[in-house]
Amino acid sequence: MEYKDVIGHDLVVKSLKKACENHKMSHFYIFEGQQGLGKRSVARVFAKTLLCEKKGIEPCNNCNSCYKFDNRIHPDFKEVYPEKDIIKKGQIDELIKFINSSPFESEKKLIIIDEAHLMNKEAQNSLLKSLEEPPNYIHIILVSSDTKNLLPTIRSRGQQIRFYPIEGDKVADYLLNTLQVKKEHALFLSKLSNGSLGRAILLSESEDLFIRRDWLLELIDGLIRKEGFRIFAAVDYFYSNKDFTEELLQILMLWFRDLAVYKMTKDINFVINRDKEEFLLKQSFMDFELINDIIEKIQETSLNIQMNVNFQLAIETMLLKIQGEV
Ligand SMILES: [Zn+2]
Structure with missing residues:
Protein backbone atom coordinates (compact mmCIF):
# COMPACT_ATOMS: atom_id res chain seq x y z
CA MET A 1 0.00 0.00 0.00
CA PHE A 163 -11.61 12.63 6.06
CA TYR A 164 -14.43 13.76 3.79
CA PRO A 165 -16.57 11.65 1.46
CA ILE A 166 -14.79 10.86 -1.78
CA GLU A 167 -16.16 12.54 -4.91
CA GLY A 168 -18.73 10.34 -6.62
CA ASP A 169 -16.81 10.39 -9.91
CA LYS A 170 -13.70 8.96 -8.29
CA VAL A 171 -15.68 6.18 -6.65
CA ALA A 172 -17.47 5.43 -9.92
CA ASP A 173 -14.17 5.42 -11.83
CA TYR A 174 -12.64 2.98 -9.39
CA LEU A 175 -15.62 0.63 -9.61
CA LEU A 176 -15.64 0.87 -13.38
CA ASN A 177 -11.92 0.57 -14.10
CA THR A 178 -10.53 -1.45 -11.23
CA LEU A 179 -13.43 -3.70 -10.32
CA GLN A 180 -15.00 -3.84 -13.78
CA VAL A 181 -18.44 -3.04 -12.46
CA LYS A 182 -20.99 -2.35 -15.20
CA LYS A 183 -21.08 1.32 -16.14
CA GLU A 184 -24.76 1.83 -15.35
CA HIS A 185 -24.26 0.23 -11.94
CA ALA A 186 -21.05 2.12 -11.07
CA LEU A 187 -22.73 5.51 -10.96
CA PHE A 188 -25.66 4.23 -8.94
CA LEU A 189 -23.33 2.54 -6.41
CA SER A 190 -21.16 5.63 -6.09
CA LYS A 191 -24.21 7.71 -5.13
CA LEU A 192 -25.69 5.09 -2.86
CA SER A 193 -22.45 4.76 -0.94
CA ASN A 194 -22.29 8.49 -0.13
CA GLY A 195 -18.64 8.87 -1.03
CA SER A 196 -17.52 5.82 0.92
CA LEU A 197 -15.37 3.66 -1.32
CA GLY A 198 -15.38 0.76 1.14
CA ARG A 199 -19.15 0.68 1.14
CA ALA A 200 -19.32 1.01 -2.63
CA ILE A 201 -17.01 -1.99 -3.01
CA LEU A 202 -19.09 -3.99 -0.56
CA LEU A 203 -22.31 -3.07 -2.37
CA SER A 204 -20.78 -3.92 -5.75
CA GLU A 205 -20.23 -7.47 -4.54
CA SER A 206 -23.87 -7.97 -3.69
CA GLU A 207 -26.30 -8.98 -6.41
CA ASP A 208 -29.07 -8.59 -3.85
CA LEU A 209 -28.86 -4.82 -3.94
CA PHE A 210 -30.10 -4.70 -7.52
CA ILE A 211 -32.73 -7.30 -6.76
CA ARG A 212 -33.92 -5.05 -3.91
CA ARG A 213 -33.96 -2.04 -6.19
CA ASP A 214 -36.06 -3.93 -8.77
CA TRP A 215 -38.44 -4.95 -6.02
CA LEU A 216 -38.80 -1.36 -4.85
CA LEU A 217 -39.37 -0.03 -8.36
CA GLU A 218 -42.17 -2.56 -8.93
CA LEU A 219 -43.63 -1.54 -5.59
CA ILE A 220 -43.54 2.17 -6.43
CA ASP A 221 -45.11 1.44 -9.79
CA GLY A 222 -47.96 -0.39 -8.10
CA LEU A 223 -48.43 2.19 -5.37
CA ILE A 224 -48.71 5.14 -7.68
CA ARG A 225 -51.29 3.19 -9.64
CA LYS A 226 -53.16 3.03 -6.32
CA GLU A 227 -52.80 -0.70 -5.80
CA GLY A 228 -53.39 -0.34 -2.07
CA PHE A 229 -53.08 -4.07 -1.42
CA ARG A 230 -49.35 -3.78 -2.03
CA ILE A 231 -48.83 -1.90 1.20
CA PHE A 232 -49.23 -4.94 3.45
CA ALA A 233 -46.77 -7.06 1.49
CA ALA A 234 -44.41 -4.10 1.37
CA VAL A 235 -44.44 -3.59 5.14
CA ASP A 236 -43.61 -7.30 5.52
CA TYR A 237 -40.79 -6.90 3.03
CA PHE A 238 -39.31 -3.94 4.91
CA TYR A 239 -39.68 -5.89 8.13
CA SER A 240 -37.84 -8.93 6.90
CA ASN A 241 -35.11 -6.71 5.40
CA LYS A 242 -34.81 -4.60 8.52
CA ASP A 243 -31.01 -4.77 8.44
CA PHE A 244 -31.12 -2.99 5.09
CA THR A 245 -33.61 -0.28 6.03
CA GLU A 246 -31.14 2.55 5.52
CA GLU A 247 -30.20 1.17 2.10
CA LEU A 248 -33.81 0.68 1.02
CA LEU A 249 -34.72 4.22 2.04
CA GLN A 250 -31.72 5.57 0.22
CA ILE A 251 -32.67 3.70 -2.95
CA LEU A 252 -36.15 5.21 -2.68
CA MET A 253 -34.69 8.66 -2.14
CA LEU A 254 -32.38 8.42 -5.16
CA TRP A 255 -35.28 7.17 -7.21
CA PHE A 256 -37.62 10.05 -6.46
CA ARG A 257 -34.82 12.55 -6.97
CA ASP A 258 -34.20 10.96 -10.34
CA LEU A 259 -37.88 11.16 -11.12
CA ALA A 260 -37.93 14.90 -10.39
CA VAL A 261 -34.80 15.50 -12.47
CA TYR A 262 -36.03 13.38 -15.36
CA LYS A 263 -39.39 15.09 -15.36
CA MET A 264 -37.66 18.42 -15.55
CA THR A 265 -34.96 17.63 -18.11
CA LYS A 266 -36.23 14.57 -20.01
CA ASP A 267 -32.53 13.73 -20.24
CA ILE A 268 -31.39 10.32 -19.00
CA ASN A 269 -27.80 11.57 -18.63
CA PHE A 270 -28.75 13.63 -15.59
CA VAL A 271 -30.15 10.74 -13.57
CA ILE A 272 -28.47 8.11 -11.43
CA ASN A 273 -30.68 5.12 -12.24
CA ARG A 274 -29.75 5.34 -15.91
CA ASP A 275 -30.62 1.75 -16.64
CA LYS A 276 -34.23 2.27 -15.57
CA GLU A 277 -35.51 4.81 -18.06
CA GLU A 278 -38.67 2.84 -18.87
CA PHE A 279 -39.77 3.17 -15.24
CA LEU A 280 -38.89 6.86 -15.12
CA LEU A 281 -40.86 7.47 -18.27
CA LYS A 282 -43.83 5.52 -16.97
CA GLN A 283 -43.87 7.38 -13.67
CA SER A 284 -43.11 10.88 -14.85
CA PHE A 285 -46.82 11.74 -14.87
CA MET A 286 -46.55 12.28 -11.08
CA ASP A 287 -46.68 15.91 -10.15
CA PHE A 288 -43.67 17.74 -8.75
CA GLU A 289 -45.34 18.68 -5.54
CA LEU A 290 -46.09 15.07 -4.66
CA ILE A 291 -42.58 13.95 -5.62
CA ASN A 292 -41.09 16.60 -3.32
CA ASP A 293 -43.45 15.64 -0.51
CA ILE A 294 -42.41 12.02 -0.91
CA ILE A 295 -38.70 12.90 -0.75
CA GLU A 296 -39.32 14.82 2.46
CA LYS A 297 -41.34 11.95 3.87
CA ILE A 298 -38.54 9.46 3.14
CA GLN A 299 -36.04 11.72 4.95
CA GLU A 300 -38.42 12.00 7.87
CA THR A 301 -38.93 8.23 7.94
CA SER A 302 -35.20 7.65 8.02
CA LEU A 303 -34.82 10.01 10.99
CA ASN A 304 -37.80 8.50 12.79
CA ILE A 305 -36.42 5.01 12.43
CA GLN A 306 -33.05 6.12 13.76
CA MET A 307 -34.91 7.51 16.75
CA ASN A 308 -36.64 4.17 17.24
CA VAL A 309 -40.22 5.17 16.56
CA ASN A 310 -42.65 2.38 15.70
CA PHE A 311 -41.07 0.79 12.62
CA GLN A 312 -44.23 -0.55 11.04
CA LEU A 313 -46.09 2.71 11.47
CA ALA A 314 -43.23 4.76 10.01
CA ILE A 315 -42.96 2.54 6.92
CA GLU A 316 -46.73 2.38 6.44
CA THR A 317 -47.12 6.15 6.55
CA MET A 318 -44.31 6.56 4.04
CA LEU A 319 -45.90 4.06 1.66
CA LEU A 320 -49.26 5.80 1.95
CA LYS A 321 -47.51 9.02 1.06
CA ILE A 322 -46.03 7.44 -2.06
CA GLN A 323 -49.52 6.35 -2.93
CA GLY A 324 -50.64 9.95 -2.56
CA GLU A 325 -53.06 9.06 0.23
CA VAL A 326 -51.80 11.34 3.00
ZN1 LIG B 1 11.58 2.30 3.38
Missing part, protein backbone atom coordinates in the same frame (compact mmCIF):
# COMPACT_ATOMS: atom_id res chain seq x y z
CA GLU A 2 1.24 3.44 -0.95
CA TYR A 3 -0.27 6.90 -1.14
CA LYS A 4 -0.78 6.45 -4.86
CA ASP A 5 -3.21 3.60 -4.10
CA VAL A 6 -5.33 5.89 -1.93
CA ILE A 7 -8.50 7.01 -3.71
CA GLY A 8 -9.35 10.64 -2.94
CA HIS A 9 -8.15 12.49 0.20
CA ASP A 10 -5.60 14.56 -1.71
CA LEU A 11 -5.55 17.26 0.97
CA VAL A 12 -5.05 14.82 3.83
CA VAL A 13 -2.17 13.11 2.03
CA LYS A 14 -0.64 16.46 1.18
CA SER A 15 -0.74 17.62 4.80
CA LEU A 16 0.77 14.36 6.08
CA LYS A 17 3.57 14.58 3.53
CA LYS A 18 4.18 18.17 4.50
CA ALA A 19 4.43 17.20 8.18
CA CYS A 20 7.13 14.68 7.25
CA GLU A 21 8.92 17.18 5.05
CA ASN A 22 9.05 19.73 7.86
CA HIS A 23 9.68 17.11 10.57
CA LYS A 24 6.58 18.30 12.36
CA MET A 25 4.82 15.01 12.90
CA SER A 26 2.40 15.02 15.79
CA HIS A 27 2.71 12.30 18.41
CA PHE A 28 -1.00 11.81 18.50
CA TYR A 29 -3.39 11.91 15.57
CA ILE A 30 -7.10 11.30 15.32
CA PHE A 31 -8.22 10.30 11.82
CA GLU A 32 -11.94 10.85 11.69
CA GLY A 33 -14.67 10.47 9.09
CA GLN A 34 -17.45 8.06 8.12
CA GLN A 35 -16.78 4.37 7.61
CA GLY A 36 -15.28 3.03 4.42
CA LEU A 37 -13.37 6.15 3.37
CA GLY A 38 -9.94 4.55 3.66
CA LYS A 39 -8.79 6.21 6.89
CA ARG A 40 -6.97 3.11 8.09
CA SER A 41 -5.20 2.64 4.76
CA VAL A 42 -3.89 6.20 4.91
CA ALA A 43 -2.88 5.68 8.56
CA ARG A 44 -0.89 2.60 7.55
CA VAL A 45 0.96 4.37 4.75
CA PHE A 46 1.74 7.22 7.11
CA ALA A 47 2.97 4.81 9.80
CA LYS A 48 5.08 2.99 7.22
CA THR A 49 6.56 6.33 6.14
CA LEU A 50 7.52 7.29 9.69
CA LEU A 51 9.24 3.95 10.19
CA CYS A 52 10.97 3.90 6.79
CA GLU A 53 14.78 4.07 6.94
CA LYS A 54 14.90 6.63 4.13
CA LYS A 55 12.92 9.14 6.22
CA GLY A 56 11.22 10.59 3.17
CA ILE A 57 7.72 11.95 2.73
CA GLU A 58 6.46 8.55 1.62
CA PRO A 59 7.65 4.97 2.10
CA CYS A 60 10.65 3.96 -0.06
CA ASN A 61 9.39 0.37 -0.38
CA ASN A 62 12.98 -0.85 -0.58
CA CYS A 63 14.33 -0.81 2.94
CA ASN A 64 14.21 -3.46 5.59
CA SER A 65 11.62 -1.50 7.55
CA CYS A 66 9.23 -1.16 4.58
CA TYR A 67 9.65 -4.88 3.86
CA LYS A 68 8.79 -5.81 7.44
CA PHE A 69 5.89 -3.39 7.54
CA ASP A 70 4.34 -4.86 4.40
CA ASN A 71 4.77 -8.35 5.79
CA ARG A 72 3.24 -7.34 9.09
CA ILE A 73 6.31 -8.36 11.06
CA HIS A 74 7.60 -4.92 12.00
CA PRO A 75 8.49 -5.05 15.70
CA ASP A 76 7.97 -1.30 16.16
CA PHE A 77 4.46 -1.23 14.77
CA LYS A 78 1.28 -2.25 16.52
CA GLU A 79 -2.32 -2.18 15.41
CA VAL A 80 -5.15 -2.57 17.91
CA TYR A 81 -8.61 -3.72 16.80
CA PRO A 82 -11.90 -4.11 18.60
CA GLU A 83 -12.65 -7.64 19.70
CA LYS A 84 -16.39 -8.31 19.43
CA ASP A 85 -17.09 -4.60 18.98
CA ILE A 86 -15.14 -3.50 22.02
CA ILE A 87 -11.59 -2.51 22.88
CA LYS A 88 -11.01 -3.39 26.52
CA LYS A 89 -8.64 -2.05 29.12
CA GLY A 90 -6.58 -5.25 28.93
CA GLN A 91 -5.75 -4.54 25.27
CA ILE A 92 -4.69 -0.99 26.10
CA ASP A 93 -2.63 -2.13 29.10
CA GLU A 94 -0.80 -4.51 26.73
CA LEU A 95 -0.27 -1.56 24.41
CA ILE A 96 1.15 0.59 27.20
CA LYS A 97 3.88 -1.99 27.79
CA PHE A 98 4.71 -1.63 24.11
CA ILE A 99 4.71 2.16 24.43
CA ASN A 100 7.04 2.13 27.40
CA SER A 101 9.76 -0.03 25.88
CA SER A 102 12.23 1.57 23.48
CA PRO A 103 12.05 0.87 19.76
CA PHE A 104 13.64 -2.39 18.62
CA GLU A 105 14.91 -1.42 15.20
CA SER A 106 13.63 1.99 14.19
CA GLU A 107 13.88 5.36 15.79
CA LYS A 108 10.13 5.45 16.26
CA LYS A 109 7.28 3.25 17.33
CA LEU A 110 3.96 3.51 15.56
CA ILE A 111 0.53 2.57 16.83
CA ILE A 112 -2.81 2.50 15.08
CA ILE A 113 -5.98 2.02 17.13
CA ASP A 114 -8.74 1.13 14.71
CA GLU A 115 -12.37 2.03 15.48
CA ALA A 116 -10.94 3.76 18.54
CA HIS A 117 -14.37 4.92 19.74
CA LEU A 118 -15.04 1.29 20.62
CA MET A 119 -12.58 1.57 23.50
CA ASN A 120 -14.67 1.37 26.64
CA LYS A 121 -14.27 4.05 29.30
CA GLU A 122 -11.67 2.14 31.31
CA ALA A 123 -9.63 1.57 28.16
CA GLN A 124 -9.83 5.24 27.20
CA ASN A 125 -8.80 6.33 30.68
CA SER A 126 -5.92 3.94 30.60
CA LEU A 127 -4.78 5.29 27.23
CA LEU A 128 -5.22 8.84 28.43
CA LYS A 129 -2.67 8.35 31.19
CA SER A 130 -0.07 7.21 28.71
CA LEU A 131 -0.82 10.22 26.52
CA GLU A 132 0.09 12.62 29.27
CA GLU A 133 3.78 12.22 28.72
CA PRO A 134 4.34 9.92 25.79
CA PRO A 135 7.94 8.92 25.06
CA ASN A 136 9.35 10.92 22.21
CA TYR A 137 9.64 7.94 19.88
CA ILE A 138 5.88 7.20 20.04
CA HIS A 139 3.33 8.16 17.39
CA ILE A 140 -0.26 7.07 17.91
CA ILE A 141 -3.01 7.27 15.32
CA LEU A 142 -6.60 6.77 16.42
CA VAL A 143 -8.90 5.89 13.55
CA SER A 144 -12.55 6.54 14.23
CA SER A 145 -15.87 6.88 12.46
CA ASP A 146 -17.60 8.13 15.59
CA THR A 147 -15.36 10.49 17.56
CA LYS A 148 -18.18 11.75 19.76
CA ASN A 149 -17.76 8.53 21.71
CA LEU A 150 -14.18 9.41 22.58
CA LEU A 151 -13.55 11.19 25.87
CA PRO A 152 -13.25 14.95 25.34
CA THR A 153 -9.90 14.76 27.12
CA ILE A 154 -8.65 12.34 24.44
CA ARG A 155 -10.16 14.32 21.58
CA SER A 156 -8.58 17.54 22.71
CA ARG A 157 -5.13 16.01 22.88
CA GLY A 158 -5.03 14.66 19.35
CA GLN A 159 -4.38 16.44 16.10
CA GLN A 160 -7.59 15.82 14.22
CA ILE A 161 -7.39 14.90 10.57
CA ARG A 162 -10.79 14.97 8.96
